[in-house]
Amino acid sequence: MTDAMFAAPGTFRRGNLHTHSTRSDGVLDPAEVCRRYQAEGYDFIALTDHFVGAFGYPITDTTPYRNNAFTTILGAELHSGAMSNGELWHILAVGLPTDFAPSNTPTFQPVPDQESGAEIARRARDSGAFVAIAHPEWSGLTTEDARTIEAAHAVEIYNHGCAMGCDRPHGFYTLDQLLTEGRKLDLCATDDAHFSEPDHFGGWVMVKAQENDPDALLEALKAGHHYSSQGPLIHNVIWEDTRVIVESSAVTSVILQGAGTASLAVHGDSMTRTEVPFGRCAGSPFLRLTVMDRAGKRAWLNPVYRD
Template sequence: MTLLAPFSTPGRFWRGNLHTHSNLSDGALEPAAVIEAYKKAGYDFMQLSEHFIEHFDFPIADTRAFRSNSFTTLLGAELHAPETSVGELWHIVAAGLPLDFPRNHRGETGAAVAQRAREAGAFIGIAHPAWSQLTLEDGMTIASAHAVEIYNHGCAIENDRGDGWYLLDQMLTGGKRLSAFATDDAHFKTPDHFGGWVHVKAQSLDPDALLTALKLGQYYSSMGPQIHAIDLTGRDISISCSPADTITVICGNSRSAVRNGRAITEASFDLRKLEQGWLMRRPSPWFRVVVIDQAGCRAWSNPIWWDELA
């Protein structure tokens, strides 16, 4: 069998959060307190993604002083611009911005500010699509996106709109090749922290190495469970993980493969079954893996494209 990326790539997994706020924008705690909380919770890196908007004087938090050999920070922000299909501001997570990233231009759209951030070297993610009520047409306008925020813990616990897979799955089927990241979007005013994160595979904790891995999709996301490996030979897949009650493979149509049990740690499937059935019109060009534990917490692989494997 062939071990798939990111499990096949050199390095180790580093746990991090890309979307969190301090009192530099609308969070409750000072930057130092937020960073210390993530360090104590066992994270390897995090980013303060303050709201980059005139109301807060366009802040980008300089957290370089908090970096060490065992913990690091990324520099970035949550970008805003008019206007989504329901009249909301865009919310776009940009990880890896320069501290002198220019303020929004007059009349700048969400697509334009995202493109400008990507050209400045940032990893671009479409934030909390369910909370923002983004449509497929909205998502498709952000041509510079690397990823969609498929789980936002703050939105999940505050208003039950934390899921973003509905948008990403449709964008994938529409031909967009994007990855999927989970976050907290923590403000520390409610229990909105330590609920969703990424495991990034890189050879070091250097911020540039983490950003490169994020842009390449060399990571998976989690609320708790761990995915240890995904192996593939032809259409036969094997998955190993931490103890779970469900291991499933999902694709761009209604087909899926699933194993249920109690504290299972592996599953194998013939993915040709995803291409069969009387309802089928065409096979899916991609699939993804989901692991669900007894508490209902999930881990998600990034989408895997058949033609890239070939």
């Protein structure tokens, strides 16, 4: 059976879901951020400035920078309530309405009488946004913390800014713990670009949509019709009873992962059609795939569920 995303109509569009500008703590104005992403071959971005009072609770208007070849989705990085470590939650919300009500978050320090992270995430999802748990490793997120964000569509599993700035880029542990507990979640790779260091053009999503239109892209994100990448392309995935077939750009490794320690990798040279037997993953309630090229760049497929 062809993976549902590849069977769906449409074209893959490259986009970044996590970006900052001078409307919060970025160093470039929104127009220049959009110009640079389009110049680098992106089809869309979401400019997600920090939604705190110190910056005026911005949902940055990027509609003037849309054109026939490039579009934008409105969004923000939401903050409210403390995690277990006492620090403020970071929740990525893509597709927010412009009248999304401010939280009681004057700065990056938690204060009494705030919404919890779970509450502001639920409010964002109910308003129509695609919601992701941002940079779990950087945040020092516990599984208990992550468990509370029931409104999440996805976990940010690679954050390029966190890779370059502190070498804490991942969210795989958080994702796999939640998957093992039975949650059904997607994953996303992002830049979290501020342009204050080499934190840009390093992680993105490939979204399958019929139009490069904000509404169509948002619908596809929420449907799970996207994969994440640092470079490799995934052209097709076919799930069979005992194996998966992956068609991709030239890669050296295709790795199948399941619950617990279950995994199986196939390695080779310039592989473009790779068959991976389920092996120890055969009994797993979920499966996910990583492909890796000769330079060590990876792409990740959203989990699939076997129920």
